[in-house]
Amino acid sequence: MHTFGYRANALLTFAVTALAFICAIASFSDKFSNQNPSAEIQILNINRFQKKSHGNDEVSLTLDIAADLQSLFTWNTKQVFVFIAAEYETPKNALNQVSLWDAIIPTKEHAKFRIQTSNKYRFIDQGHNLRGKDFNLTLHWHVMPKTGKMFADKIVMSGYSLPDAYR
Amino acid sequence: MDWQGQKLAEQLMQILLLIAVVVAFVVGYTTASFRTMMLIYAGGVVLTSLITVPNWPLFNRHPLKWLDPSEAEKHPKPQAVVVSSKKKFSKKLVSVLKIIVSLISLNQMTTFCY
Numbered sequence: 001m002h003t004f005g006y007r008a009n010a011l012l013t014f015a016v017t018a019l020a021f022i023c024a025i026a027s028f029s030d031k032f033s034n035q036n037p038s039a040e041i042q043i044l045n046i047n048r049f050q051k052k053s054h055g056n057d058e059v060s061l062t063l064d065i066a067a068d069l070q071s072l073f074t075w076n077t078k079q080v081f082v083f084i085a086a087e088y089e090t091p092k093n094a095l096n097q098v099s100l101w102d103a104i105i106p107t108k109e110h111a112k113f114r115i116q117t118s119n120k121y122r123f124i125d126q127g128h129n130l131r132g133k134d135f136n137l138t139l140h141w142h143v144m145p146k147t148g149k150m151f152a153d154k155i156v157m158s159g160y161s162l163p164d165a166y167r
Numbered sequence: 168m169d170w171q172g173q174k175l176a177e178q179l180m181q182i183l184l185l186i187a188v189v190v191a192f193v194v195g196y197t198t199a200s201f202r203t204m205m206l207i208y209a210g211g212v213v214l215t216s217l218i219t220v221p222n223w224p225l226f227n228r229h230p231l232k233w234l235d236p237s238e239a240e241k242h243p244k245p246q247a248v249v250v251s252s253k254k255k256f257s258k259k260l261v262s263v264l265k266i267i268v269s270l271i272s273l274n275q276m277t278t279f280c281y
Contacts (some may be wrong), residue, residue: 083258146201
């Protein structure tokens with residue numbers, strides 16, 4: 001501590017260590033927030049349900065998505081990434097996931113929303129298993145904190161089914 | 168900066184930064200603003216560096232008192248006798264031998280008496 005440089009160095013080292021400590025505590029404080037997100041998705045319309053020329057089924061849907069993800073936001077949350085996946089079982093694969101829609105929620109104010117949209121990404125099966133198929137719509141979310149570990153969770157909504165015939 | 172000043176500067180630095188950490192976290196958490204926390208902490212770091220890094224007069228209140236050069240001249244440093252370790256060792260050895268010899272002669276003297 002006898003020269004300017006030594007003191008500046010000691011201060012900087014201590015300050016950065018303390019900064020890491022605050023960030024760790026901030027990340028830890030997230031554990032005390034209770035999260036109760038809710039979501040509801042309705043299929044308003046099946047716009048198109050076809051077998052493509054190369055043999056894969058493709059569906060176009062209009063979805064009504066209502067979700068309240070405000071409780072995911074704490075003071076340490078940077079943004080939340082959400083996506084909706086159609087999940088179903090086929091003889092070949094126990095779990096098929098097709099992403100239909102996604103969004104990045106930047107603030108808590110945008111975390112309670114209701115939108116009606118057709119699927120953003122194409123709903124195509126690898127094969128032709130979709131006729132009369134029961135499937136789940138799952139809302140997945142990934143929380144990106146300002147400091148700390150990212151974490152993900154989901155809400156599974158079941159009871160959706162596709163028509164028995166192409167249209 | 169003198170010795171006590173250095174100690175004071177280090178302690179001040181640590182205490183001020185810890186205070187900045189506590190205040191920043193408490194205010195940031197209660198206002199639910201990460202940004203506020205970071206700004207308060209950055210302010211604390213800047214303030215601490217302004218207080219403890221420059222060589223303020225506060226840190227020079229216990230100057231070391233050196234003897235006056237004239238005083239030192241009056242009492243010249245005693246010249247150290249340069250003795251090599253080998254020599255020292257032989258000297259020691261000689262003295263030990265001397266003692267042994269005297270002991271032996273003393274012994275002889277006593278036997279002679281008898």
